Amino acid sequence: xxxxxxxxxxxxxxxxxxxxxxxxxxxxxxxxxxxxxxxxxxxxxxxxxxxxxxxxxxxxxxxxxxxxxxxxxxxxxxxxxxxxxxxxxxxxxxxxxxxxxxxxxxxxxxxxxxxxxxxxxxxxxxxxxxxxxxxxxxxxxxxxxxxxxxxxxxxxxxxxxxxxxxxxxxxxxxxxxxxxxxxxxxxxxxxxxxxxxxxxxxxxxxxxxxxxxxxxxxxxxxxxxxxxxxxxxxxxxxxxxxxxxxxxxxxxxxx
Ligand code: NI
Numbered sequence: 478x479x480x481x482x483x484x485x486x487x488x489x490x491x492x493x494x495x496x497x498x499x500x501x502x503x504x505x506x507x508x509x510x511x512x513x514x515x516x517x518x519x520x521x522x523x524x525x526x527x528x529x530x531x532x533x534x535x536x537x538x539x540x541x542x543x544x545x546x547x548x549x550x551x552x553x554x555x556x557x558x559x560x561x562x563x564x565x566x567x568x569x570x571x572x573x574x575x576x577x578x579x580x581x582x583x584x585x586x587x588x589x590x591x592x593x594x595x596x597x598x599x600x601x602x603x604x605x606x607x608x609x610x611x612x613x614x615x616x617x618x619x620x621x622x623x624x625x626x627x628x629x630x631x632x633x634x635x636x637x638x639x640x641x642x643x644x645x646x647x648x649x650x651x652x653x654x655x656x657x658x659x660x661x662x663x664x665x666x667x668x669x670x671x672x673x674x675x676x677x678x679x680x681x682x683x684x685x686x687x688x689x690x691x692x693x694x695x696x697x698x699x700x701x702x703x704x705x706x707x708x709x710x711x712x713x714x715x716x717x718x719x720x721x722x723x724x725x726x727x728x729x730x731x732x
Contacts, residue, residue, distance in 0.1 A: 485677035517542035547581035570605025
């Protein structure tokens, strides 16, 4: 299958240290036309930019993930702003809130999320949002600032999805739709109009069935596309084509 636009990946992860170049070079022949590589702190955001310089099908998102917020010392905003102005950077991400792990105190998570949404709006960039068990606070900040963007690996209800869609944002779905207990993401998939859906890996995590437990990469996206096609009464090819167009629209790319 062609037209695979992976809207959320972490090829900087150490899981790819052994064979990163070999794997990335193999992706285009497996149908991958584009990848957004998301940073989670300053170092991985720089790594994302370096990947985008080395591979024509990769673009970078730069941002501070809630897990990394507490460890981010000093004023990170000037450095992040400089990276966001790089022509290879297309989004602020990934940013957000994670009340499942709470690796950073919540007041710090909230401050970083808010500061980075404000920065994205100032620079006219979309945000890539991580929301884990923090639906209410996430939605409140999105409603307050109305950034362009996507809530990735969407884990809220179909009702919450409708709220996000009302704000003009996109919904990102991936490997989780193939899991046995996937009732909720599939209800969300049905609720999302075709022009607001993005597909993603979040690799090396979230590997779809039947490869769960293995390392994920963008070439596995058709397994999620097949499941999405079933609930949306279309073909996997059509899912890949529409998600490619949607990602191009949101990120201002031409893949
Ligand atoms: Ni991620």
